[in-house]
Amino acid sequence: MTWDITGMGAVACNGTTPSEVFDALCAGRDGRGPLQVFDHEKYRARNAYEITDRALPGVDEPGRATRWLVDAIDQALTDAGHPRDLTDVPVLVGTTLQEQRSAELWWRHGAALDPADLHFGTALREEYGAARTYTFANACAAGLYALAMATDLIELGEADTVVVAGTDAIGESAFGTLDRVQNDVPDALRPFDRSHRGMLMGEGAVAVVLTRAAAPGRPVHARLRGVGVNCDAQHSTAPDPEGITRVLRDAYRLAGAAPEEIDLVMLHGSGTPKNDSTEATVLSRIFPPGSGPLMTAVKSMTGHTLGGSGLLSLTTAVLALQRGQVPPVLGLTDPIEEAAGLRLVREHAATAPELTLAQVDAFGFGGINAAAILEAAR
Amino acid sequence: MSTAHPAASSARVAVVTGAGLAVPGLTLPDELLGTVREGGFDPATGLVGRDLRHKDRASRLALRATAPALRAAGLFDGDRYTGSGDTTAVVVSTNVGILENVCSFADTIARDTVLGLSPLGLPQTSSNVIAGSVAMAHGLRGPNVTLCNGPTSGLDALYWARALIVTGRADTAVVIGVEPAGDIVTKLLGTPALDGAVALVLESADRATERGAEIRATVAGCAREADLAGAVARAGGLTPDLWLTEAADDPAGPPAGSVLDPAAGLGAASGALGVLQAAAAVAHLDTHGGHTVLATCGGPEGDGVAAVFLTGPDHTP
Numbered sequence: 102m103t104w105d106i107t108g109m110g111a112v113a114c115n116g117t118t119p120s121e122v123f124d125a126l127c128a129g130r131d132g133r134g135p136l137q138v139f140d141h142e143k144y145r146a147r148n149a150y151e152i153t154d155r156a157l158p159g160v161d162e163p164g165r166a167t168r169w170l171v172d173a174i175d176q177a178l179t180d181a182g183h184p185r186d187l188t189d190v191p192v193l194v195g196t197t198l199q200e201q202r203s204a205e206l207w208w209r210h211g212a213a214l215d216p217a218d219l220h221f222g223t224a225l226r227e228e229y230g231a232a233r234t235y236t237f238a239n240a241c242a243a244g245l246y247a248l249a250m251a252t253d254l255i256e257l258g259e260a261d262t263v264v265v266a267g268t269d270a271i272g273e274s275a276f277g278t279l280d281r282v283q284n285d286v287p288d289a290l291r292p293f294d295r296s297h298r299g300m301l302m303g304e305g306a307v308a309v310v311l312t313r314a315a316a317p318g319r320p321v322h323a324r325l326r327g328v329g330v331n332c333d334a335q336h337s338t339a340p341d342p343e344g345i346t347r348v349l350r351d352a353y354r355l356a357g358a359a360p361e362e363i364d365l366v367m368l369h370g371s372g373t374p375k376n377d378s379t380e381a382t383v384l385s386r387i388f389p390p391g392s393g394p395l396m397t398a399v400k401s402m403t404g405h406t407l408g409g410s411g412l413l414s415l416t417t418a419v420l421a422l423q424r425g426q427v428p429p430v431l432g433l434t435d436p437i438e439e440a441a442g443l444r445l446v447r448e449h450a451a452t453a454p455e456l457t458l459a460q461v462d463a464f465g466f467g468g469i470n471a472a473a474i475l476e477a478a479r
Numbered sequence: 480m481s482t483a484h485p486a487a488s489s490a491r492v493a494v495v496t497g498a499g500l501a502v503p504g505l506t507l508p509d510e511l512l513g514t515v516r517e518g519g520f521d522p523a524t525g526l527v528g529r530d531l532r533h534k535d536r537a538s539r540l541a542l543r544a545t546a547p548a549l550r551a552a553g554l555f556d557g558d559r560y561t562g563s564g565d566t567t568a569v570v571v572s573t574n575v576g577i578l579e580n581v582c583s584f585a586d587t588i589a590r591d592t593v594l595g596l597s598p599l600g601l602p603q604t605s606s607n608v609i610a611g612s613v614a615m616a617h618g619l620r621g622p623n624v625t626l627c628n629g630p631t632s633g634l635d636a637l638y639w640a641r642a643l644i645v646t647g648r649a650d651t652a653v654v655i656g657v658e659p660a661g662d663i664v665t666k667l668l669g670t671p672a673l674d675g676a677v678a679l680v681l682e683s684a685d686r687a688t689e690r691g692a693e694i695r696a697t698v699a700g701c702a703r704e705a706d707l708a709g710a711v712a713r714a715g716g717l718t719p720d721l722w723l724t725e726a727a728d729d730p731a732g733p734p735a736g737s738v739l740d741p742a743a744g745l746g747a748a749s750g751a752l753g754v755l756q757a758a759a760a761v762a763h764l765d766t767h768g769g770h771t772v773l774a775t776c777g778g779p780e781g782d783g784v785a786a787v788f789l790t791g792p793d794h795t796p
Contacts, residue, residue: 143592188705197605199627201581208582208663209589216667216749219574220629222782232705232783235635238606238625246624250639253646274584275604281596330648332623334564334614337602344620347565466602467611469623 103324103476104252108183108310109416110176112169113403114150114303118176122403122413123420126428127450131402132303133289139273145286149271150303150404163203163212167224169306170194170268174229177264181310182319187229191260193251194221194236195243195267196408197465202272209273221268233260240465241371241405242330243267244307244412245473249328251311261313267409268306276302282338283373290405291432292370292398293377293440300371303404307412321478323419326458327355333468340379340464348470349387349460356474358458360387363394363474365421365459367414370398370430371405374437380462381439390442394460395453397446401431411463411471418459422477425454493641493652495696495789496687497552497680498758501525501543502673502745509766511741511759522674530616535603536659537576538612540676545613545653548678553692554651560617568621568649571610572636572656574629574750575668577603579661609657621649626750631703631777631785632656633753638701638785640681652681656754660746673746677754679761696764699771699788706779707731710786717788719773721763723756726778733773752776753785760789768793 109119114132116122125132132150138161141147152169155162174192178185200219207214217223222234239246244267251263280286285298315321329351333344353360369380388394399417400406406413421427429446436445461473498508504519505511526539534542549555554562580603587595602608607625614623622643628635633656640652658664660674687694700715708731722735725742732738741759742748748755756774763772768791777784 140589143588145593196627197607199606201604204578204581204667205585207667209585214667216574217629217781219578220627220632220782222629226705226782230705232709233703234628234782235626235639235703236628238627239623240605240607246622249622249648250624250642253642253648256646257642259642272581272585272604273588274581277588277593278584278596278598278601278604281593282598282601330622332569332611332614332620334618334620337608337611337615347620465607466605467607467614467623469607469611 102256103326104255105312105315105324106309106322106419107312107315107319108177108181109322109419110173110180111307111413111416112172113305113406113413114152115402119416119420123417126399126402126417127426129429129431131431144280146280146301148288149301151271152304161206163206166200166268166270167221170221170266171224171228173306173308174264174266177308177310183310185229187231187264190262190264191233191254192225192231192264193247195247196236196238196269197240197243198269198272198275198407199236199238202270205273240467240469241407241410242463242465242469242471243408245328245463245471246330248473249330249471252328255313263311264308265311266308267412269407269409270304271302289432290372290400292372292401292430293381293436293445294433295435295437297372297374297377300373300405303406305403305406305409305413307409307416309412323422323478324476326358326474326476327352328471328473329355330471335468338466340376341468342379342383344468345383345464345470348472352472352474358474363458363460364456365418365427366394366396367418367459367461368396368398369462369464370400372400377437378439381437381443385439385442393444395427395444395446395451397428398430411461414461415473418461418475422456422459425452425456427451427453491645492684493644493681493698494684494687494694495679495761496682496692496694497548498761499544499547499551499678501540502675508758508762511755512762533599534612535580535608537573537657538609540659541609541613541655541657542616544655544676544678548680552680554680562651564618564620566621566650567619568643568652569610569614569619570624570636570640570652570654572626572632572750572754573606573609573658574627574632575658575664576609577606578667579663580604582663613653613655619653629782631783632750634774634776634785634787635703636754637698637757637787641698641701644681644683650683650686654679654681654754656751658749658751668747671746673748673751677751677758679754679757694792696761696789696791699790701787703783703785705783707775707784710784714786715788717771720770721772723759723772723774757787764789764791767791
C-alpha cells in the first residue's frame with residue numbers, strides 16, 4: 102500500500118511556503134539571528150532560528166505555534182484543492198512543546214491562557230470544524246509519528262484523507278535547559294561538521310494532506326511508502342544506535358524497499374556531537390561507503406524545528422524528488438570521522454535528476470525514533 | 480510491494496488484561512465504583528525510592544501505576560517485564576503533566592539565569608518524558624506515544640493504543656493517564672486537580688490467549704466525534720449496561736442501565752479521566768462479565784467527544 106501526498110504547507114524562519122523554504126535551503130540561506138524576545142543576559146546561547154512575525158519587536162505573543170499551524174494547514178488544503186472544512190477529516194498534530202510558550206507568558210507575564218489552548222484541537226475546531234483532532238507530544242519525532250499513525254487510520258478504514266501537521270514555537274524553559282546542558286555554546290547549528298557544538302532551536306509549522314489515492318486528475322506530490330516508529334527505551338536524551346537501526350529496518354520493511362534503493366536521506370542532523378556521530382555511524386553501516394544515497398540536513402538552515410522537523414524534512418524531500426535538486430548542509434566543511442563515507446551534500450545544492458526513493462529520519466528525546474520512506478510520483 | 484502491515488487483520492482485537500492505580504487513597508480499580516478499603520496509595524510515601532530518583536512527579540506517578548497493571552496482566556515478576564519489549568507500546572495521556580516544570584524553570588531562569596537550572600531537568604520540558612520513563616523502566620521498545628489532547632485525551636489514548644494493536648505495530652500497549660497536582664496546575668484549571676495515575680494493559684486477543692492471560696474486557700469500539708451522539712454511534716452504538724461519564728445530564732446521552740462518574744471527588748482528572756473510566760469499566764466487567772460499558776469524555780462545546788465501548792469476557796453480541 103502507498104499513500105498519496107496531495108498538499109503541503111510550511112512556514113519556517115527562512116520561508117513562508119514549502120517552496121520558499123526549499124529555495125532558501127538550496128541557496129544556502131538560513132534564518133539564524135539573535136534571540137528576539139528572551140533576555141540575553143539570562144542565557145549562554147544568544148542565537149536561534151526564530152520566525153520574525155511578532156507585532157512589536159522584542160515583545161512576545163502567546164499562540165504563535167497555533168497560528169503557524171493554521172497557516173500551514175491552510176496552505177496544504179489549498180494546495181490539495183481541499184475545502185476549508187475538516188468536519189470528517191482527522192487532523193494529527195505532532196509537537197514537542199505544544200503551546201508551552203503561551204503557558205510561560207501566562208505564568209510569568211499574566212497573559213490570558215485557557216487550558217483548552219494548550220493543545221491544538223480547540224483552534225482546529227474553530228477554524229475548520231474539525232472534530233477528530235489529536236495532539237501528539239512525541240518530542241522531535243512527533244511529526245513523523247503523526248504521519249505513521251495517519252497511514253494507520255487510512256489502512257484501518259477510519260478515514261480516506263488525513264491532515265498531518267507539526268508545529269513548535271521556542272519556549273524559555275526548553276531553550277534554557279538545553280542551553281544549560283550543552284557543554285559548548287553553539288552560535289549556529291552545524292550538523293556533521295567537526296565544529297558542531299550543539300543544537301539551536303528553530304520555529305516553524307508544516308502540514309501535509311495524505312490520502313488513500315488522489316482523485317483523478319489531481320496532482321500527487323509524492324507517494325508515502327511506509328513509516329516506522331519505535332523507542333530506544335535506553336536513555337532520555339542520548340540516542341541509541343540499536344534503536345535507530347531497528348526503526349530504519351522497520352521503515353524499509355513497511356515500504357517494501359531495500360536500503361540500496363534509497364537515493365536521498367534527509368538526516369535528523371541536530372548538530373549535537375552525540376546525535377551526529379550516532380546517526381552517521383548507523384547510516385555508515387547500512388549504506389556502502391562513498392556510493393550510498395545523497396544526504397542532507399535542513400536543520401543547518403532552519404534550526405531544530407522540534408515537533409515539525411521531521412515533516413519539514415519530508416516536504417523538502419518531496420521537492421527534492423520533484424526538482425532533482427538537493428540542498429547542501431550549510432557550514433559543513435570538515436565532516437566528522439563517522440560521516441566520512443557518507444555522501445553529504447556540501448557547499449552548493451546538488452543536481453540529481455533521477456531521485457526516486459527518499460528516507461526521512463527523525464529522532465527525539467525519550468529515545469523515540471521515526472523514519473519515513475517516500476517515492477517520487479512520476 | 481508488500482502491504483504496509485502484514486500482521487494487520489480485521490480479526491485483530493484489543494483486550495484488557497491488567498489495570499493499576501496510583502491514586503491517593505485508592506488501591507484497586509473497584510474503588511472507583513464505590514468499594515471501600517483501608518489505606519490506599521499515599522503520594523507522600525509512595526513516590527520515593529531509588530527507581531524514581533531524578534524523575535518528575537508525573538513520571539513517578541505513572542511508574543507507580545504501571546507496575547501493578549503489568550503485574551495484574553501477568554507481565555511483571557516484580558523485577559522485570561516478562562513480555563516482548565520490542566512489540567510493546569506505551570501510550571500516555573496527560574494535559575498538564577509538565578506544566579509545573581515549564582513554569583518553574585522559567586521562574587528559575589528569570590531569577591538565576593540558565594545556570595540556576597538543573598541539567599537533569601532537560602527531558603522534563605517535553606511531555607513525552609513520562610512515556611519515555613515508563614519505556615526505559617520496563618524495556619518497552621515499541622511505539623511510544625504521548626497524547627496531550629484536552630478533555631478527551633484519556634479515551635483518545637485508548638483509541639490509539641487499540642489502533643497500534645489492530646494494525647500490528649504492537650502486540651501489547653501500556654496505556655497510562657496521569658496528571659500531577661501542584662499550585663500552578665490548580666491556578667490554571669481553577670480547581671483542585673487529581674494527583675494520580677492509572678494504567679491499563681491492552682493486548683491483541685491472540686497474544687493474550689496464547690500466553691493464557693485472563694481477558695478482563697474487550698475494547699469493542701472507540702471514536703471521537705463532534706458530539707456525544709455521533710461519538711457513541713461511530714464507536715459502535717452498542718447498548719451499555721453502565722455509562723461512565725461526567726455528563727450524565729446530557730439529553731443526547733444513550734439509555735443505560737446505570738450512570739456513574741468514577742472520577743467524582745478525585746479532583747479535575749483532565750488527561751487521566753478517560754483511562755480512569757476505562758479502569759472502572761474493567762472493574763465492573765470483572766463482576767458483570769456479560770455487560771457492556773460505555774465511557775465518554777469531553778463535550779460538544781469543546782473540541783468534541785470521545786467514546787469507548789468495553790465488553791466483558793462473557794459478552795455475547
